Amino acid sequence: MAKRSVKIDTKELEAAVEEVVGRMGVIERFGKAADHIEGLADIETDRFGIAVATHDGGMVMGGDAETPFPIQSISKVFALTLALRAFGDDVWKRVGREPSGDPFNSIVDLERHKGKPRNPFINPGAIVVVDMLLDIAAKDETHKTVRDFLAAEIGEEIKVDRTIFDKESSGGFNNRAMANMCKFFGNLNHEVDAVMKPYVSQCAIALTCRQLALAGRYLMDGGEKPLEDESVRARRVNSLMLTCGQYDGSGDFAFRVGLPAKSGVGGGILAIAPGLASIAVWSPGLDENGNSLLGTLALEQLAERMGWSVFG
Amino acid sequence: MAKRSVKIDTKELEAAVEEVVGRMGVIERFGKAADHIEGLADIETDRFGIAVATHDGGMVMGGDAETPFPIQSISKVFALTLALRAFGDDVWKRVGREPSGDPFNSIVDLERHKGKPRNPFINPGAIVVVDMLLDIAAKDETHKTVRDFLAAEIGEEIKVDRTIFDKESSGGFNNRAMANMCKFFGNLNHEVDAVMKPYVSQCAIALTCRQLALAGRYLMDGGEKPLEDESVRARRVNSLMLTCGQYDGSGDFAFRVGLPAKSGVGGGILAIAPGLASIAVWSPGLDENGNSLLGTLALEQLAERMGWSVFG
Amino acid sequence: MAKRSVKIDTKELEAAVEEVVGRMGVIERFGKAADHIEGLADIETDRFGIAVATHDGGMVMGGDAETPFPIQSISKVFALTLALRAFGDDVWKRVGREPSGDPFNSIVDLERHKGKPRNPFINPGAIVVVDMLLDIAAKDETHKTVRDFLAAEIGEEIKVDRTIFDKESSGGFNNRAMANMCKFFGNLNHEVDAVMKPYVSQCAIALTCRQLALAGRYLMDGGEKPLEDESVRARRVNSLMLTCGQYDGSGDFAFRVGLPAKSGVGGGILAIAPGLASIAVWSPGLDENGNSLLGTLALEQLAERMGWSVFG
């Protein structure tokens, strides 16, 4: 595992982060905040934050790195991790691991594949993963939710944004359509309402960039004291983030940034430089695929400057 | 670019290759050779070859590493490289760079996206890329075809398998359907027949594992004398190989192997360990996604043993 | 309206019905009862009933014409009629009137057409129609439900099959998926649960062939005392039954039988010979499109024998 031994030049990283923050500050087009999710639409789209947790325990921050934002779909990474720890490869009996192509295809694919979602990062896939977490909770009362998991990884208390939670709880008809379709095909063990609640709840968890970067450390190196299993698991989650992590912009993100990453419609992105760093960026303006516009640009520049792309 | 300085332990690599070859020799299920491509169906499916060209100029081989096979879709990588050299980012005006999801969706996507294929590694995408190569040839008589490119990279004369070429020339109705659809939407400058000929021809190029590994070296390090442009280009082609290189098994391949790679229905796979190695494997038995069954397994074991996964 | 004056030869009709019943009695393949709807699967599939209400007030019956069965999707015809009476052409702002092609396309079409179902006889279309009936009920407390409508047309009390109702109430996840999709696109004014209840209830209404034939009379001649509006409405409902009434077998049914008709998964079919007769058949064995196998065959033979096809 030669790559792990690579040292990060902290000064260079600090300079890179500073430069990226500076560049983001002069950009005048930030995309549009998600308007289909109430409570997100009124945020100032020019805000930007970044935090980099390095393999050697360092933390480099810039911009609004201490402003909390709802992690939304980034929670899918942590939910998947919990499911993999409990069920191992059985997870893949209920959810696939292929990119889903055009968003248009999602419900078609669900129908064609008889309720088995293409991957755990599209909404129906995450809904099935949450259903698995309920299966664990039913058997094991010490079961950790995504919120517990994050609290443990970060070492701080984690909050759910009640405004977001309340607003999303009363809607989400598209997700309910997907959940019912999964249920129709027998791929949901619990009631649709019972699954939607923790699903919406984990999406509404609010983290700062600093906290999110801390939470992603286990993916950069497989845990502080890497066990073999955890290391393999991290590698696999990284592969899914790279192929499926940015909605219908995953190919473009891999092309431009070259790092495994997961975005959320709240404007956050968690990116992993394997063996090197766990990076969190946030800026609420989204591009046409629903990924943070400034966040993606910042990661592109940082990865280029630091030579962190996994593709050479 | 710290990763580039990593040394490969040649002895360890030789041992790993030997072990992989040994393991492949005792496996009794090899998948099925492609029967929809005449001339490929009667090959012995238990054959296996591997060749690894390392960053420091070494070459480690095992099994049937000197048996030629038709590279088929692997040619799409080289065609794309030529198009990128000539047109740069204009390539992406005519072809996308997103995974295409279910194979079922391919012609639907083509219709929905008005003749712009999802990526250059699905057939309609490669057909549009070949159309670009004809555009170059029309202006520049020193233009290199995929065959010329391979001859230069490998330093040997390259042959087209005439049997394969003749048989595929008289069929390919699915590809002709795709080509006509692209033409209908104005995304094909030349006549369908004029494009199909070089398309079929580059698919019928026959290489050995050793030759294919040599041909892929430019992707591991951006050319023998890496220019900045070539290096960026290699990184980008690698990203496309990882997200789109194994048909509908790309996500699974990334999950298991963790290397950018492109497979062909002839049973070959070219995989890149960025900064480290260019690897070619061949075994004609295919899995249900059309990727070499033993080839994928061998790459999985080699990457695991050598710690080459880009995901940590 | 010359066609209306045509007399039916009652003796010929009686002979035809007797002959049809006799033929159905010797057929040995009856299709398969719907197994996805609990409570329907254990019915004897060789049962067959027929009732013909003629324009001149006659009634000719044969076989199990007095056995009640759940009308299921045939209720969609009556619900549509109530919606048309209340909203007129405004109905078509929320639901289309085109055949839907392959059943596979239903949810795709729903997505592409932004929650506007293709026609009122596919499930999402009928769900939207039931939502309209709730709109009426909210404003008009004398509003008639499908059950009230049927009671008035038939002149008898109408029952809902509680077993069917109870069983279908606890499932229907596919329909709930569709309903949520309509709601997502703003094409459902009431809560999904509030709509599903009357939807399931009208499907569970049990009628005999005799009752169903009586209920369909208004479609053969536009009501006992045909008002101009009612006559136009009947003609239009007939056109929808012909193009969309038999799921994905509508074209085949028009080709073989040549009469506007609506089938239900309970094995019933209501067919209309405009100006001549309202015909109900029932046999619980279904063909691969979900239409009564013997019922369709019986209608084909009766229409042929009586020269009732609308196509000459």
Next chain:
Amino acid sequence: MAKRSVKIDTKELEAAVEEVVGRMGVIERFGKAADHIEGLADIETDRFGIAVATHDGGMVMGGDAETPFPIQSISKVFALTLALRAFGDDVWKRVGREPSGDPFNSIVDLERHKGKPRNPFINPGAIVVVDMLLDIAAKDETHKTVRDFLAAEIGEEIKVDRTIFDKESSGGFNNRAMANMCKFFGNLNHEVDAVMKPYVSQCAIALTCRQLALAGRYLMDGGEKPLEDESVRARRVNSLMLTCGQYDGSGDFAFRVGLPAKSGVGGGILAIAPGLASIAVWSPGLDENGNSLLGTLALEQLAERMGWSVFG
């Protein structure tokens, strides 16, 4: 067959046609002529013609009833008739008889149903029918083409519009895509080019309304001397025209007009009142589904006035 004996009041029909022509003359929105078919786009869209051939041998005309126009897709009706005469029900082994839903679905359906088009009136269906006509021609040198058939039915020499033919021969890439897809699935016996030529040729046949109404007589009564077979065949072709004859506007046309009909992108429509009349209308302005806007309106008014809807 009581309906056949109905007499048409010629004076009433003449008055109705005159009224319809008058109304069409004051309408100011005519739709848009087909611009994707070169040679059609420069026609004056306010032109309108109508011709009604009655069961008793009469002919009532109005407007531009003697102006020739390319029949385009209306030719599919005659091609199907020839195929049915030669192959009977074997035709349905290679082409279905269900409405195709959204035009978007056409190539998807073709893929899903393994090259078997949904019905003979969508382009791939007609292409397969033309392939059948070539099968007949290969065995029987006295074989009649659509042009021969029309010449015999009308009793006049029939011309192909060479401008239309030449222009369409050099394009049609969407149709060629469909044809290649059929060929790929083994549902085309002849070469794509060999099939496209007569396909384009029959579309370019030019008829006047008078001629087209004469050509359709066999569908109103099964031929001048109705043989049993021909009568059944006419009824079946009528059923297909009603469910599938107006592209994605078939349901709407049945709803508004209530007659079996086939439209062409040249602005013509052939409609059949079974047992009563064969009606041809022409006006080159098209609605959003590609059907003649004034032509459809004229048929709606004529059918309403004469009480000809098959739906009562």
